[in-house]
Amino acid sequence: MKKILKIFILCLCFMKPCQANEIEDFQIEGISVGDSLLKHFPESEIKSFLNYDNLPSDMRYRIAEVEKNQTTKLKTYDALQFYYKPNDKNYILYAIGGLVDCNSHKECLNLKKEILKDVTTFFKIAKPQNYKFKHRDDKSGKSTVEASKIITLEKGEVSVKYFNWSKNVEWKKNVRVTVNTNDVLKWVRN
Secondary structure (H helix, E strand, O other): OOHHHHHHHHHHOOOOOOOOOHHHHHOOOOOOOOOOOOOOOOHHHHHHHEEEHHHHHOOOOOEEEEEOOOOOOOOOOOEEEEEEOOOOOEEEEEEEEEEEEOOOOOHHHHHHHHHHHHHHHHHHOOOOEEEEEEOOOOOOOOEEEEEEEEEEEOOOOEEEEEEEEOOOOOOOOOEEEEEEEHHHHHHHHH
16 A cells, blocks of 8 residues: 555656646656755755765766655655756756665566656657666676656656666665756766
8 A cells, every 4th residue: 555655646746737848847856957956955955965976977967866864854755866067056957866765576667657657648758768778887787777768858858767676786676767958968978
């Protein structure tokens, strides 16, 4: 029953009175691409978010992550991930993602299916692009990602991915919804 309630809440989070055609119209925990993180979190909290500054990068964007806890009070997701420019004092978002942990393969697949249905309805997309790959962070090659992308948006894309982590890594299975601007996509790919 708890799983069904969680899926229902996720579905409601994507709905708006009218359907949208751009990524700025899509919200994750009430946050959209183009928003200032300062609208949602105090600067001191933003500065305390986990970040990936130690990874090889030209630092065009900072990747920051916050997990659900008593301070953040996330309603739907177990964690959020943000992309913003490191020297931007307004913390304008260029990408945002929401992550939900799952306990089983079946639960993750059902959750991905429900979220994808809502996202494709929201963006009026009949069929997303689906693909599967092995995750490079698992050296055993046993962790996979099942992804669905909506690629027809002018300013970016929305994807729904199921991360099926193997026992060789420390992470839990999860489903992620991510909104990326075209510039972030280009930066990530390079």
